[in-house]
Amino acid sequence: MSSPCSRHPHPHRLIQQPLTELTEKLRSKSRKITAPRQAILEVLRRHQHPITNKEIHAALGTADCDLATVYRNLHTLEDMGMVRRFDFGDGVARFELLEEGDDGHHHHLVCTDCSAVVEVEGCFPTELEQALARRHGFTRVTHKLEFFGLCPKCAPAAPASA
């Protein structure tokens, strides 16, 4: 779960939207613009990969706020459609800030060793999903999909040596 690999930069999720626009969105939905809330949004804005409540809390630094407040705010932001929740199957929720108009539906390739994350471009073909829905009479069908493997830096041994 530590991240030696996450050091090397992947070109993902550079949020262009300034903090002011984000807080404005809060105001427009009659949410108060508080210090903890702004700080949390700023942390999310700077992060390029899904981040946990605890990580957000740790990153808050000076603008310290209670961990429970972080949890509550992420629920709020999720309800507002400003962040998307991801589940990497390790029992910890992770969140990504969404740009205006982005529904955030995408997937990740996660290193099972160092937790390095690559955002997966493109998505699972929806035809299969629709066929599934039709075949079984389900409606409003969505899916959760994440890929797992060993990243280059965590690969077992040098491929060309020995």
Add this chain to the structure above:
Amino acid sequence: MSSPCSRHPHPHRLIQQPLTELTEKLRSKSRKITAPRQAILEVLRRHQHPITNKEIHAALGTADCDLATVYRNLHTLEDMGMVRRFDFGDGVARFELLEEGDDGHHHHLVCTDCSAVVEVEGCFPTELEQALARRHGFTRVTHKLEFFGLCPKCAPAAPASA
């Protein structure tokens, strides 16, 4: 999370392998054949869909054994490749007993309302997975995929009325 819908039978996962073969597999890997273990295997054998630790514990009935023992045994069985763990994203682990030679890789379509489960035939195209692995230098790439929606019995309103 209750299951009004799970009543109507889906023709899935009828485990043919008798209990004796399963316990034999335990013996072959120098695992002791204890009463709790046999009872747990029998519960798993009868179940056609992923089942939680607590559900297994509840189903044990007479052959009551400690919940911690259920947890420990499912880890053991998972390590032995006899069961497969599934994650429906609700923070509870579920397990399916595997037939001899089955690696258990498949997916489910789960009703978000009543938790009815349909086993999804076929699997996500591995080409995309391999392309992903190649593109990012990952090895041993796998994936987790589950579908979610509303089952026919939980659908909002009668489609033909009103």
Add this chain to the structure above:
DNA sequence: ACCATGGATGCAATCGATTTGCATCCATAA
């Protein structure tokens, strides 16, 4: 600018799933 008010926060307690320490037990091999 002032006030009232409901949302927001801090703090501690609680919850639910899962794990673990430890003493005891027992299935199995010698």
Add this chain to the structure above:
DNA sequence: TTATGGATGCAAATCGATTGCATCCATGGT
């Protein structure tokens, strides 16, 4: 039959997440 290491029961501990409650304060109305 014995010893022995795995297995179990029980309780305590972990861990992520939620919640009750008193207090606070951002914001709208005046």
